[in-house]
Amino acid sequence: MAIEFFNDGTHRCICFNDLAGEGEVQANQFLIVHGAKGMLLDPGGTKLFSRMIVELAMFxxxxxxxxxxxxxxxxxxxxxxxxxLLITDATICFPSIWLRFIPAFCAKSLAADRVLSVPDEGGRLDLQGAEIMLLPAHFLHSSGNLQVYDPISKTLFSGDLGASLLPPEDPYPTVSDFDSHVQYMEGFHLRYMPSSRVCREWAAMVRNLDIERIAPQHGAMFEGREMVQQFIEWVAGLQCGADRLAEAGIYRVPE
Ligand SMILES: [Fe+2]
Ligand SMILES: [Fe+2]
Structure with missing residues (x-):
């Protein structure tokens, strides 16, 4: 069921967290609505499309x-x-370095003149008068990666950073105990996030933002300033990716 986690009458934020079918990776799709217009974040794969449209239409x-x-x-x-692309006139926002992959996602003719190439330094969008920030989050985990900050709801949509693989029998929507939640994030972050250097730089950037919640693309959200703080500090201290592979001496020709 969709969760509306912010609504001030004009501005709304909604999380769709249960649309993945059996065997598919659980993923959160986020909708920001301001006035009559909307912005959809990381809408997902082809199997999810029809379910997503039905749920979206309720908002x-x-x-x-x-x-x-x-x-x-x-x-x-x-x-x-x-x-x-077929059923909306929406502009597609995509990191500039991945732009040449667009034809692999969809018909080139459909995407013509509808893709906004977001430069490495990020940018700001106008959603019917509401400003939405596109933040650089490169290498976390993709080499060209964006996050979205919504200053009205004070939500940082962090993509795969903060993703958790929750037990299917207990998929809680928000984290209530950070320490016991770490086990569901750790494996993914240690392998998919590239290095402690990038994690520290990200933490230094987002400490400048007024954040009420962090909403990752998979698993539970971090709700409230204390939880947000704990997550940022956890990321800042991560030894991950190349740090660990180098230690393990993995670059050896297999026997
Ligand atoms: Fe990813
Ligand atoms: Fe993902």
Whole structure:
């Protein structure tokens, strides 16, 4: 069931967290609605498309989507793009270094003149008068990766950073105990996040933002300032990716 986690009458944020079918990776799709327009974040793959449209229509007509953002090039992020291009006039926001992959996602003719190439330094969008920030989050985990900060709801949509693989019998929507939640994030972050240096730089950047919650693309959200703080500090201290592979001496020709 969709969770509306912010609503001030004009501005709403909604999480769809249970649309993945059996055997598919659980993923959260996020919708930001401001006035009559909307922005959809990481809409997901082709199998999810029809379910997503039905759920989305409960909050706004899909034709009123102004932007669709793909945080990076992974299939769980945007493999269903073709369908959205067919039924909406939304502008597709995509990291500039992955732009040449767009024809692999969808018909080139459909995407013509509808893709906003987001430069490495990020940028700001106008969603019917609401400012939405596109933040650089490169290498976390993709080499060209964006995150989204919504200053009205004070939500940082962090993509795969903060992703958790929760036990299927207990998929809680928000983290209530950070320490016991770490076990569900650790394996993914140690392998998929590239190095402690990038994690520290990200932490230094987001400490400048006023964040009420962090909403990752998989698993539970970090709700409230204390939880946000704990997560940022955890990321800042991560030894991951290349740090660990180098230690393990993995670069050996197999026997
Ligand atoms: Fe990913
Ligand atoms: Fe993902």
């Amino acid at each position: 706004m007509p899909p034709q009123r989507l102004e932007y669709i953002l793909l945080s990076h090039q992974d299939p769980d992020v945007g493999a269903g793009l073709n369908g959205y």
